[in-house]
Amino acid sequence: xxxxxxxxxxxxxxxxxxxxKGVLEFVxxxxxxxxxxxxxxxISGVARRASLDVPEGTLYPLLLRLARDGLVASxxxxxxxxxxxxxxxxxxxxxxxxxxxxxxxxRLVASVDRMLxxxxx
Amino acid sequence: xxxxxTDPAARRHWGAYFAEVDRLLAKASDDAASxxxxxxxxxxxxxxxxxSGGSEVERLSAAxxxxxxxxxxLRPLIADHLLDRGMRTYRxxxxxxxxxxxxxxxxxxxxxxxxxxxxxxxLAVFAAIAVLKPFWxxxxxxxxxxDGAISAxxxxxxxxxxxxxxxxxxxxxxxxxxxxxxxxxxxxxxxRR
Numbered sequence: 001x002x003x004x005x006x007x008x009x010x011x012x013x014x015x016x017x018x019x020x021k022g023v024l025e026f027v028x029x030x031x032x033x034x035x036x037x038x039x040x041x042x043i044s045g046v047a048r049r050a051s052l053d054v055p056e057g058t059l060y061p062l063l064l065r066l067a068r069d070g071l072v073a074s075x076x077x078x079x080x081x082x083x084x085x086x087x088x089x090x091x092x093x094x095x096x097x098x099x100x101x102x103x104x105x106x107r108l109v110a111s112v113d114r115m116l117x118x119x120x121x
Numbered sequence: 122x123x124x125x126x127t128d129p130a131a132r133r134h135w136g137a138y139f140a141e142v143d144r145l146l147a148k149a150s151d152d153a154a155s156x157x158x159x160x161x162x163x164x165x166x167x168x169x170x171x172x173s174g175g176s177e178v179e180r181l182s183a184a185x186x187x188x189x190x191x192x193x194x195l196r197p198l199i200a201d202h203l204l205d206r207g208m209r210t211y212r213x214x215x216x217x218x219x220x221x222x223x224x225x226x227x228x229x230x231x232x233x234x235x236x237x238x239x240x241x242x243x244l245a246v247f248a249a250i251a252v253l254k255p256f257w258x259x260x261x262x263x264x265x266x267x268d269g270a271i272s273a274x275x276x277x278x279x280x281x282x283x284x285x286x287x288x289x290x291x292x293x294x295x296x297x298x299x300x301x302x303x304x305x306x307x308x309x310x311x312x313r314r
Contacts, residue, residue: 039159040166055189056167060159061198083122085166086159 020052025062026105027052029090029098032072036089039063063088071097122161124168131177135164138185145195149202156198164188196226240305247298250274251291262290 027050031042043059046052066072071094076084090098114120126132142157149156167184175183188194200222207215224235253275254261264272264282272282286293 038166039163040170043163044170055194056163056187057160057189057191057194060156060163061194063159064156064198065201083162083165085162 020054021058023050024052024054024058025066026101028059028062028066029071029094029101032088032090033095033098036087038085038087042088066094070094122158122165124165126177126181128177131181134178134181134185138191142191142195145191145199148199149195156195160188196222200226237305237309240301240308244298244301244305246274247294247301250294251298254288254290254294258284258288262286 024046027046028042031037031046031049037045039059040056043056047054047056063072063074067074070091072088073091074086074088077087078084123132123135126135139157139161142160146157164181164184167187168180171180171183200219203215203219203222205219206212207217207219250261257275260277260279261275262273263285264276264279265285266272266282272279276282
């Protein structure tokens with residue numbers, strides 16, 4: 001591998017990390033819109049389905065902030081092995097916000113796609 | 122909530138990781154305390170979801186590796202808490218610590234930008250010393266006060282103080298500003314590469 005292609009890979013890697021960090025909150029909200037989930041299930045699903053390979057620990061301070069903002073609520077329930085698990089779900093406010101974010105996201109993706117394909121706005 | 126490890130090394134590894142989490146969360150708000158339990162539950166789930174094989178220590182290391190270094194993911198939380206407390210109590214030390222963590226949490230690039238910003242600010246101070254010395258000589262330079270304390274730069278109160286460098290302050294400040302300019306610019310070039 002040449003030095004130039006390695007620098008390019010590094011630059012793309014850094015850009016992807018920032019991009020993924022930026023959409024993590026939105027992806028978490030979208031994932032919780034489907035159903036309530038416990039922490040490991042939530043981050044595993046996000047990593048698998050949205051290819052968001054972020055450190056798993058990032059999830060919990062984010063969930064704490066979303067809970068403080070009244071967007072997410074949690075409850076303790078029995079887990080598979082008997083140890084209680086904390087399940088997270090969207091509040092009404094969180095669901096309203098996510099519902100409003102989805103069309104904004106779709107508009108953004110469509111406009112960037114149009115730029116890439118050279119279509120007029 | 123410690124899993125029943127049979128290998129003492131795995132127990133030690135778990136203990137060390139969560140001691141670090143506890144230490145960091147002690148700087149954060151009270152409701153962050155439940156976060157430690159959430160993280161412990163997460164690792165237990167992560168261990169259960171792993172395919173069997175490998176030693177306990179290897180499996181635990183893999184689970185903790187996926188979770189990340191506590192300082193990396195807890196820093197934004199600590200920053201928010203310190204800034205909230207600092208703004209509520211008007212304590213500059215809390216605000217400064219909060220800003221430090223906020224900048225570090227942003228990115229290494231933001232930290233570098235902050236450090237270089239400070240460096241260029243120092244450069245501007247030395248340039249200002251060189252420019253102001255001929256016009257405001259009694260307040261610009263290196264001063265020794267009557268009690269022996271040394272003050273340097275642009276000094277407001279110089280009553281009874283003796284100026285040590287005289288007009289030598291100008292070339293010295295210019296040389297320092299020039300060296301800072303070269304070092305900072307080369308450093309900035311290296312960081313941006």
